[in-house]
Amino acid sequence: MSxxxxxxxxxxxxAPENLTMAAALNAAIRDAMVDDPTVVxxxxxxGPLGGVFRVTxxxxxxxxxxxxxxxxxxxxxxxxxxxxxxxxxxxxxxxMQFDAFxxxxxxxxxxxxxxxxxxxxxxxxxxxxxxxxxxxDIGGVEHxxxxxxxxxxxxxxxxxxxxxxPADAYSMLREAIASNDPVIFMEPKSRYWTKAELAxxxxxxxxNRAVVLREGTDVSLLAYGPTVKTALATAEQGExxxxxxxxIDLRTLSPFDDETVGxxxxxxxxxxxxxxxAQFGGYGAEVAARVTERNFFYLAAPILxxxxxxxPYPSPKLEEYFLPTxxxxxxxxxxxxxx
Amino acid sequence: xxxxxxSTPNAVLAPLPLRLIDDxxxxxxESECGEFTLPSVDTLLSLYRQMVVARRFDVQVTALTRQxxxxxxxxxxxxxxxxxxAVAALAPEDWLFPTYRDSIALxxxxxxxxxxxxxxxxxxHSGYDYHEHRIAPQAxxxxxQALHAVGLATASKLKRDTTVAVTLLGDGATSEGDAHEAxxxxxxxxxxxxxxxxNNQFAISVPLDKQMACRTIADKAIGxxxxxxxVDGNDVAAMYAVISAAMxxxxxxxxxxxxxxxxxxxxxxxxxxxxxxxxxxxxxxLWRSRDPIERLEKYLVAEGALTDEVRAxxxxxxxxLAASTRECMTEQxxxxxxxxxxHVYSTPRAALAEQRAFLAAELGGDAAASADLTEKSAR
Numbered sequence: 001m002s003x004x005x006x007x008x009x010x011x012x013x014x015a016p017e018n019l020t021m022a023a024a025l026n027a028a029i030r031d032a033m034v035d036d037p038t039v040v041x042x043x044x045x046x047g048p049l050g051g052v053f054r055v056t057x058x059x060x061x062x063x064x065x066x067x068x069x070x071x072x073x074x075x076x077x078x079x080x081x082x083x084x085x086x087x088x089x090x091x092x093x094x095x096m097q098f099d100a101f102x103x104x105x106x107x108x109x110x111x112x113x114x115x116x117x118x119x120x121x122x123x124x125x126x127x128x129x130x131x132x133x134x135x136x137d138i139g140g141v142e143h144x145x146x147x148x149x150x151x152x153x154x155x156x157x158x159x160x161x162x163x164x165x166p167a168d169a170y171s172m173l174r175e176a177i178a179s180n181d182p183v184i185f186m187e188p189k190s191r192y193w194t195k196a197e198l199a200x201x202x203x204x205x206x207x208n209r210a211v212v213l214r215e216g217t218d219v220s221l222l223a224y225g226p227t228v229k230t231a232l233a234t235a236e237q238g239e240x241x242x243x244x245x246x247x248i249d250l251r252t253l254s255p256f257d258d259e260t261v262g263x264x265x266x267x268x269x270x271x272x273x274x275x276x277x278a279q280f281g282g283y284g285a286e287v288a289a290r291v292t293e294r295n296f297f298y299l300a301a302p303i304l305x306x307x308x309x310x311x312p313y314p315s316p317k318l319e320e321y322f323l324p325t326x327x328x329x330x331x332x333x334x335x336x337x338x339x
Numbered sequence: 340x341x342x343x344x345x346s347t348p349n350a351v352l353a354p355l356p357l358r359l360i361d362d363x364x365x366x367x368x369e370s371e372c373g374e375f376t377l378p379s380v381d382t383l384l385s386l387y388r389q390m391v392v393a394r395r396f397d398v399q400v401t402a403l404t405r406q407x408x409x410x411x412x413x414x415x416x417x418x419x420x421x422x423x424x425a426v427a428a429l430a431p432e433d434w435l436f437p438t439y440r441d442s443i444a445l446x447x448x449x450x451x452x453x454x455x456x457x458x459x460x461x462x463x464h465s466g467y468d469y470h471e472h473r474i475a476p477q478a479x480x481x482x483x484q485a486l487h488a489v490g491l492a493t494a495s496k497l498k499r500d501t502t503v504a505v506t507l508l509g510d511g512a513t514s515e516g517d518a519h520e521a522x523x524x525x526x527x528x529x530x531x532x533x534x535x536x537x538n539n540q541f542a543i544s545v546p547l548d549k550q551m552a553c554r555t556i557a558d559k560a561i562g563x564x565x566x567x568x569x570v571d572g573n574d575v576a577a578m579y580a581v582i583s584a585a586m587x588x589x590x591x592x593x594x595x596x597x598x599x600x601x602x603x604x605x606x607x608x609x610x611x612x613x614x615x616x617x618x619x620x621x622x623x624x625l626w627r628s629r630d631p632i633e634r635l636e637k638y639l640v641a642e643g644a645l646t647d648e649v650r651a652x653x654x655x656x657x658x659x660l661a662a663s664t665r666e667c668m669t670e671q672x673x674x675x676x677x678x679x680x681x682h683v684y685s686t687p688r689a690a691l692a693e694q695r696a697f698l699a700a701e702l703g704g705d706a707a708a709s710a711d712l713t714e715k716s717a718r
Contacts, residue, residue, distance in 0.1 A: 040497065066497055072527055077486055077520035084490020084504070087434075087475065090497070092490075104516070111480045112487070119464035120476055122682040157683055180685040208688075255688045 016199040022192040024166035025055045025131075027200050028173035029093060033063055036091065039177060042069045043078055043095030043131075052097060053133055053192050075105040079130060083112055086126040093177060099134035100143035106151070113182045114157030128182045129173070134162075135226040135276045137190035137323055139316040145189075146313055147277035149225075152184040153254040153286070160254040161207055162186040164228035166196040168251060171204040179207070186253075188226035210257035212264060216246035219333060220264040220271040222287060224250040227274040227324060234274075234326040241330070253283060258294060261287075265295045272304040272333060274324050279307040301336040352554040356601045358571035359580060362629055364637025375580040380644045386427055386575045387635050387645070388653050390419040393443035394632060395657035396452065399664050400442070400459070404610045408668055409459045413440040417573075417605035420631035421537045423447055424578035424600075425505055428586050429473075436475045436488040436506035440537075444507060448472050452660070453667035462672045481512040485521035485534060492525070492532035492589070503531045503589045505582070511542020513559070514550045522597060526563040531589035533582060534597045537572060539604035544617040560597035572600025573631040576638075603629070676702060 019027070033039045041059060043051075047070035050057030060068040071078050075096055082092035096102035102109075109130065116126050136145030153160045159181050163169040169187070176183035205211050213228065214235050223231035228249045235245035246264055250257065265271045271291055273284040284305035292303055306324045314322050359367055359377045366377055378386075397416050404412040415422055418440075426447040429435060437444050445455050450467045457466025458477065465476040475491075478484035488506035495502035512518055513536060525532050536556050540547055553559065560567025566588075568581045578600050585596035603626035607614045614623075639645035680695040 072520070072523055074520040074523070076517050077489075077524045080483060080486025080517060080520065081490030081493060081524055084487040084492070085494040085497075086490075087469075087487065088491045088494035088498075088502075090494050107480055107517075108483060108486065112483060115464075116476075117685070118682045120469060120682075121463060121466075121678075123469055124476070125685060159684070255690060258689065 014200050016197050018195050019166050019198050019200075020192060021163070021166045021169045021187070021194050022053055022055050024170040024196075024198060024200075025173055025187065026057055026059070028170045028177070029056065030059060030062065031201055032093075032174055032177040033059070033067060036177075038089060039091045039093060040067050040085065041093045041095075042071045042082075044071060044073050044097045046070060046095050051095060053189070055131070055187070055192075056095070075102055076108050079105040079108040079113060079128075082128050082130075083108065083116070083126060086128050087124060091127045091129075091177060093129045093131065096130060096132045098144050099132055099146040099148045102130075102132050102148060105130075109152070109158070109184075110155050114155045116157075117181070118157060125180050126182045127177075127180050129176045129185050130182070131185045131187060133187045133189045133192075135188050135190060136313055136319050137226060137276075139319070140189075142313070142315065145319070147275065147308065149184075149186050149253055149275075150277055150281065150283045152186075153283055158182060158184050158254060159207065159252070160184045160186065161252045162188060162225035163251065164188065164191060164223075164225055164249050165194060167198055167202050168204050168249075170198065170200060170202055172207055172251065174201065174203075175207045183207075186225060190226050191229065194229070205251070208252050208255055208257065210248050210250045210252070210260040212246060212260070213249050214245070214247040216244040216268065218244040218268055218270065220246045220248060220261070220268045221329070222248050222250055222261060222271060222273040224253060224275065226276055230324055230326060230329070231274055234329045237326045238330060238333075243330070243333070250287075256287070256290065258290065261291055262295055265291055266298040269298055269300040270333075270336065271299070272306055272329065274306045274329060276308050276323060278310045279305050280310045282307055304332050304336075306332045354554070354569060356569045356571040357577050357581065358574040359576040360574050360634060360638050362634060364634050364641065366638065375577065375584065378576055378579055380639070380642050382579070383576060383635060384639060384644050384649070386423055386579060387632070387639055388656070389423045389427065389447050390575060390632050390635070391653050392657045392660055393419050393423060393447055395661050396446050396664060397443055399661040400456065401606060401610070403665070403668055404459075409456065410461045411609045411611065412442070412459050413609050414604075414606035415440050415443050417626060417630070418537055418539055418602045419443065420575035420578050421535060421572045421600040421602055422507070424575050424582050425507060425535045427579055428582040429505060430501075430503070430586070430590075432473070432500070432502045433586070434473045434475065434488070434491050434502060434504045436484040436491075436504060437477050438481070438484065438507055438509065438512070439477050439479050440509065441477065441507045445472070445474055445477070448474055450474065451667075452664040453670070453672075456664075456667065457672065460668070460672070462674055482508060482515035482518035482521065485512075486517055486524065488532050488534075489521050489525045489528070489530050489595075492530040492595075493528050496529070496531055501590050503533065503586050505533045505535060505586070508534060508536045509542065510536060510538040510540065510547050510556060511545065511550060512536075513556050514542075522559070522563045522565070522595075525595035526565045529592070529594035531592075532595045533585045533589055534595065535582060536597065536599045538599050538601050540602075541604055541608070541614075541618070543608040543612060544614070546617075555599055557597060557599040563597070565595045565597055567597040568599070570598060570600050572602030573629050573634065575631055575635055602631075
C-alpha cells in the first residue's frame with residue numbers, strides 16, 4: 001500500500017513528536033510493515049540489537065523473527081537472497097550496515113537487482129530497498145565513511161535516493177518500500193541524530209523530485225544527504241555577506257530532476273554542486289554536465305563542484321580538512337567573476 | 340607455474356560416487372545403495388525419453404551455432420542425467436534456478452525452443468515466462484543464482500508454502516564467494532533448497548584440482564552443516580533418487596542438501612573454445628564410453644521396457660523437436676529497438692523518454708523529437 005493510499009484510507013495521524021532521522025526511518029519501516037505483511041527486514045545486527053545505528057530498534061520485538069531477522073555476515077548473500085524473496089512476492093528491506101561494506105554486494109546489485117526487470121522484459125520486478133548508511137563526519141575509522149552513491153547512480157535500473165532530514169527520511173522510505181523498483185536508500189550517517197517535530201505519517205515531496213529548500217536569486221546551490229545542512233549554513237552565511245543563495249535538496253540522485261534544477265538555474269544563472277564524495281567522476285560531474293547541456297545559454301559562469309578531494313576518505317583527525325564547509329563553498333563561489 | 344607445491348588430483352582421494360545402475364547398465368546391489376532405491380522402470384523409461392529428446396535438442400542447437408545462426412550455445416552434452424533428474428524431481432510449485440549451460444533443463448520443464456533460444460540468438464537477454472514455468476532467468480554470473488534460490492526458498496518457508504527451490508551449479512562456480520554464501524545462508528536459515536552441482540570437471544579450461552584441494556565438492560556440505568551426496572552424475576537413476584529424497588527432506592522442513600553429480604563436459608565450453616589446448620582426447624573418449632543415455636538404455640533393454648517400438652517412438656519425438664527447433668530459427672523474431680527503453684523502470688523516466696525520442700528520430704520517426712537540447716534550452 002502506498003503512503004498516499006495509507007493517508008487516504010485514514011491512518012490516524014499521530015501527535016507531533018520530536019524525532020531524529022534514525023527514529024523517523026524506524027517509524028517508516030514499522031508503519032510499512034504494519035500496512036503490508038509482505039514487507040520483511042533483514043541484515044547484519046538488525047534484530048535484537050536494532051542495528052548499529054538503532055534504525056531497526058524494537059522491530060524484532062514487535063514483528064518477530066519471521067519478519068525481522070539477523071542474517072549471516074555476508075552482503076552479497078543479503079542482497080542475493082533478497083532477490084529470491086522478491087521473486088516470491090515479498091518486499092525485502094535490507095541493510096548494508098556501512099557504505100564501504102556494501103561492496104561485496106556490488107555484483108548482486110549491479111548484475112541482478114538493477115537488470116532483472118530489463119532482462120526479463122518486465123516479467124520479474126524486484127521491489128527491494130537496500131538501505132546504506134553512508135558518508136562521513138562521524139569520526140569513523142577507515143571504511144566507515146565512504147560516499148558510494150556514484151557507483152549506484154551510474155547504474156541503469158536503480159533508483160538512488162538520499163534524504164537530508166527526518167520528514168523526508170520517513171516519507172521517502174515509505175515511498176521506496178512501496179515502489180515496485182529497487183531503491184538504493186542512502187542514509188547520511190552524520191544526520192541520523194538531526195531532529196524535527198513531526199506528526200506521522202508525514203508525506204513530503206514525491207521521490208524523483210528535488211526541492212527548493214531556500215529561495216535565492218544569485219546562485220543555485222545543489223546538495224543532497226549530508227551536505228544539505230552545509231548548503232543551508234552556506235546560504236545563511238552568504239546572506240550576511242550580501243549573496244542570495246538558493247538551496248536545492250536533490251533528494252533523488254537517480255533519476256535527476258532536470259526540471260526543478262533547470263528552473264532554478266535559469267533564474268539565478270549560476271550553480272554549484274556540493275558533495276562529500278571525491279570530485280573526479282563524481283556525482284557532481286554528471287550534474288555539472290547535464291545542467292550545462294540543458295541550460296548553457298542561461299549560465300553566466302561555469303558550474304562549480306565543491307567536493308571531497310580525490311583521495312581515500314581520511315582518518316578522523318583529518319576529516320575536517322576533507323569535508324566541504326560553508327567557508328570553502330563561499331570561497332569557491334567568489335572565484336567567479338561577479339559583474 | 341603451479342601454486343601448489345604438491346598437487347594431488349582430487350580423483351585419487353575421492354571415494355566412489357553413489358550409483359544405482361553401473362557403467363554396464365546393471366543394477367547395483369542394494370547393499371551398496373545406502374538409503375536409496377532404484378526408481379521404477381516406468382520412471383526410468385520416462386527419464387530415458389527426456390534424456391534422448393534433450394540430447395537431440397542439444398546436438399541440433401550446437402549445429403545451428405556452428406552454422407553461425409546463434410551467437411553462442413553452451414552445450415550440456417554428456418550431462419543429461421544431472422539436468423533431467425533435477426527437473427524430473429521438481430513438483431509443479433517448485434522453482435528452478437539454472438545457468439547458461441542448462442538449456443535442456445528448461446526444455447524438459449516445458450519451455451519452447453524458440454523461447455530458450457531467444458537469448459542465444461540475441462533477441463533479448465532472456466526470453467521465457469518465468470512465472471509460468473517457475474524457472475528463473477538463466478544466470479551467467481557464476482553462483483549468483485544460488486543465492487536467489489536460497490532467498491526464494493526462504494520466502495516459501497516464511498509463507499509456510501511447500502515450494503522448494505533447486506539450483507544448478509557447475510564445479511567452477513563452487514569457488515565463487517556467492518556459492519559459499521548460498522550454502523551458508525541455506526543451512527543457517529534451513530531453507531528448502533537443493534543445490535545440484537554438476538561437476539563436469541572443467542571451468543572452461545581449468546580442471547577441478549586447480550579449483551579446490553578437498554576430495555569432493557559434496558564434502559564441503561559437512562562444513563556448512565547440511566547433508567552432502569557424491570553421486571555418479573552419469574547415472575540418472577542415482578541422481579533422480581538422491582535429488583528426490585533431498586526435495587522431500589526440504590519440503591518437510593529438513594533444510595538444504597548439497598548434491599555433486601560427477602559427470603563430464605563432452606563438448607567445448609562454447610563454440611568459441613578450443614578444448615584440445617587443455618585436455619586429452621583420450622579422456623573425452625573415456626567419458627563418451629560412460630555415456631548416461633547408453634547406460635540406461637542397456638538397463639531398460641534388459642528389463643524389456645525399451646522395445647523397438649518404444650525406441651522408434653522416442654526417436655520420432657526427438658526428430659520432431661529437432662525439426663521444430665530448426666524451424667523456429669527460420670522465423671525472424673521482430674525486435675523493436677524502441678523496446679530498449681520499456682523495461683528499465685516501472686514508471687517512465689523523463690530522461691529515458693528523451694533518449695527514446697532521440698532513437699525514434701534516428702529511425703525516421705518523429706523528427707521534432709530530435710531537436711537539440713541545447714538549442715531548445717536557448718529558446
